Ligand SMILES: [Ca+2]
Ligand SMILES: [Ca+2]
Ligand SMILES: [Ca+2]
């Protein structure tokens with residue numbers, strides 16, 4: 001009897017671990033559904049963010065490689081029918097907003113850049129709405145280039161597409177937790193008109209990539225992202241114009 005009891009004692013923790021395995025072994029391209037969305041407040045304490053399914057941001061796309069305390073980052077994704085939810089954990093030694101005008105050189109201020117292609121079509125998206133490259137600025141405004149109401153491709157605000165907020169932790173090393181709720185728009189989007197976001201469903205595949213522009217008092221120094229990009233003529237800074245370099249994510253339940 002004694003040996004049986006020890007066996008049970010030994011197995012119980014393993015069973016507990018097994019209960020949480022689905023989160024831990026979720027495929028790297030799959031995004032978990034949540035019934036209760038996180039509160040977008042820059043605090044990572046929501047039940048929606050439970051699990052250790054972090055994705056790294058280690059692919060250098062432009063500039064020099066930073067030391068980890070200069071920049072390092074990782075993120076998690078979740079979804080429900082109305083939005084894609086993002087939690088980024090960022091370490092950055094200097095938060096920098098040099099250009100006060102949100103539409104001027106926004107890539108040369110610190111920003112979190114979310115790349116979304118609603119139908120994972122890939123292809124050019126610089127002057128159209130085939131895909132978006134949302135630059136989330138430190139003032140929480142959301143900037144990308146796209147056709148305005150007159151059809152001219154210009155930098156514009158898409159603040160109603162991505163609700164987002166960040167906070168630094170009080171404890172060292174003062175990581176930033178940046179939360180975002182991204183409403184997904186497809187290529188039928190028309191700026192300044194009434195647009196309905198895509199209703200997200202299980203099994204959908206989206207183009208996705210995440211990156212961080214790290215400026216530390218001057219212009220951008222480091223630009224690291226979630227997906228390795230094959231250079232074209234030595235250039236890996238392609239996400240802002242070519243959705244073919246995004247990764248793919250699958251919405252799962
Ligand atoms: Ca939160
Ligand atoms: Ca930095
Ligand atoms: Ca597309």
Ligand SMILES: [Ca+2]
Nearest residue numbers: 094110215216
């Ligand atoms: Ca910085």
